[in-house]
Amino acid sequence: MLSLLPILVTSSTLALGALVRAAPGGDEPLFVDISSAALPGVVTTCGAPAKEWILEVNGGGLVLGDFDGDDVVDLVVVDGSTVERAAAGEPGFPPRLFLGKGDGTFRAAGESWDMAGGRWGTGGTAGDVNGDGWLDLLVTQWGPERLFLNDGGKGFVEVTETSGLTGERWGTSAAFLDYDGDGALDLVVVNYLAFRLGDVPRAGSAGCQWKGHAVMCGPEGLVPLHDQLYRGKGDGTFEDVTLAARFRPRAAGFGLGVMTLDYDGDGDTDVYIANDSTPNHLWQNDGEGTFTEVGFERGVGHDANGREQAGMGIACGDLNADGRPDLFVTNFSGESNVLYRSSRGLGFREKSMFARLAGPSLMRLGWGTGFHDFDLDADLDLFVLNGHVYPQADLPGTDTSYAQADQLFENDGGRFTPRALSAGPDRVSRAGACADLDGDGDLDLVALSVEGSVRVFRNTAERLEGRHWLAVRLRGGGGNVAGIGARVTIEYEGGTQAREVRTTGGFQAGVPAEVHFGLGSVSRVRRLVVSWPAGNVQVLEGVEVDRRILVEERE
């Protein structure tokens, strides 16, 4: 358990200057694949390799968080199933918890953490839904959502039946938030499409084609499903308030990605949803328990030419330090990934080209993504995991491939330079999630492929000279223990940075409720300001860097 001290350094000061450093720069990838040591033999399944149905292509999920309260990040791998198992009514492969050892590697959790197989797991997120100080787990699947309460750091107890979660759809991504500011975590579940085995034609049987090749059918031609908003009661149960909160757009989208953010800076949490082949939705929290969909008006529903795109994953961060978050959405091959930069008023402008993020993504199909300061130089970089949905992408004339290189985009003053994420081979990547797995101050990455081994990448930013960092966790006074939705701003000589506390990883992934700042050569933070979800503001003066701190909410 975390201490309740107002400011607690939860890891010893890790002065990077004390480490042996390599020369900065060079072409050496920042990330090193340590999977064979970190997570040996852990694989996931999502249907068969031939991918004859759309159900088989999105892959599983990842959730990072500290479940056993040892102050080290653990990992939940959400696994899928096969069409044969589903058709036979057999359960899918169960989600599995792996406990972090603090050095970037994991070990299998004991039996008390075992979870039964569901129908077909897809994604998940974590949050303390009953305010007991322990991280609970929400798993999405093709089928009903599943909720696992954390039994005091000793194991999971599935409470799906009594949770009030009513989804019986195809959930993809999910996010905890406190949209009504009552201190209890609420939940958004993003749904994809109506899929029943036998109703959707098999690849090659219904004229479904891509670039002249017969491929699996969908999402075009299939029925998109509405997303759901659940209001948390603070005791681990929920009620579906989708309609009451007007969380229902004029037209449903093929939902895949979700992000919580305060886009209009009014202190409450808004929601952005990436939809496949349909316009993305930006849900503006009206502050009175209801939402209004403003994606079109704000310029984040389509690309700059009015084309709906195949939205997959979402990254969110304040790239230009204007106090408003910017959004990045990964898309299909043949479409560019899109950067929506906040502009005048409350709108956004698509600035993918200016940021040099358009061309390098054009022939790739992006999924998991995130803005983080990977090289600790005080600006936000970007990772994008890539991989096609069609194995037929390897046939002639497609201009792309099934397995693709993952990408790291280094921020060079607002424009991005593509780098290889690692030296590893191309993969058919899907979800990804970042956290400091080894406690060295930089953010590491876990990546899922559509099937096969789960990969763990260790960030080697410690070899770069003079890079400082600061990580901040919050402890809220109410039921929203982790302060999800709070905003943390740091001010230092020469700049400011701000982050929002969230646990959604953008695409079928959850991340720890911790904000992380790269600081470059800055060795002292002048002020740290926490704007809590309840509206109170807390200021800390003179914060030491190269450490992880815990800030407790004060009245």
Added chain:
Amino acid sequence: MTPALLMLALCAGPAPVQADGADTAAPGAGIRAVVLDGDPRDLPHAAEDRWADWSPDVLPPDVILPTFQAAVRAYTSGALPVALGHLWTVLSEHPDYPPALHQMGVIYFRLRRYGDAVHVLERFFARAPDEVAETRALAHSYYSLGRYDDALRHYARVLAAQPGMVEALRGIALAHMRLGDAAQALEYLERVIALAPDHADAWAWRARLLFDEDRTEDALAAAERARDLDAFEPRPWFLLAQVLYELERDEDAAVARRRFEALDRVAQETRALEAQLLYDPNQPEVLKNLARYRGSVGDVPRTRKALQRLMRIDARRTEWNVFALDVLEGIGDEDGAAVVVTALETNCAGAPETWKRLERYYGRLRHRVKQVQAGERYRLLSGTDDH
């Protein structure tokens, strides 16, 4: 299009592709496996000086001519895979024959196989460097692959060979835009508009760039111009709505948005239909749906084009002419309807359904004499008396 031209297109279009075996049928079985699933990099290469004396002014050698002509005819009729098959034959037997390389590159580009297009067109360009003006598809292909620097360089080559080529100027503008140089992009778009003031696409791109540059009023004017030039294209309406929201003219923006959404729904459907037609243009039901969608928003020119493509399969099919008349009447295209009526009377006079439909047509026009004549003709041909 004038009625005369439309009639020409509807009634005298190319013969059905599949029916004309000599010219346009696939060259042998397994065209799909050999050509569409084939890789043009596997085509043989000729000796470096093999086509050194080739000139675009000279007809293909006799040994190539029939197959090459068949390819051109198939291409003209929209049967791109068939055309590709013929060209594959030509290039397998006569490696690197420049016109075949060029045609193949253009087809790959139209099939959106940009990497293949680049390969083939680079081979053409290497064989025929003097024909650079004909290689804008190579620059388009670089662009479509996200190779914007290469696109920029090649557009510049094309433009050097043919200054004032609007397509190349537009291409350079967009390549600059993709590379994040808005000022250069705007400059080239101005040149496009100076040469082609009614270039709707250039106005739309201009609107977008100006909006990006926060020149909102200028963007509004450009978007309005783009909309006026092509009122059935969704993009100008989208840009218009975005600009109007920015100007806090929310009511006007909402009107533009509604129109965008109506047109965009149609555009999504028609894009899907066009994708189906790309590899098989002779699908009557798909073409009919295309015409229906185009007609649903009152887009007369594009509705006519869809109907023309249907008629190219078989202009004498009574059922299709009746369908065309239904659609054109439905969107109030009286000129187009009159052309179809002529086609029915000329090409489908022996079918009772022709006259049954024309009786209704003339009745709507209150052309009593023709209405009665059509009715009599229908009863005579059908042997019925259900008037």
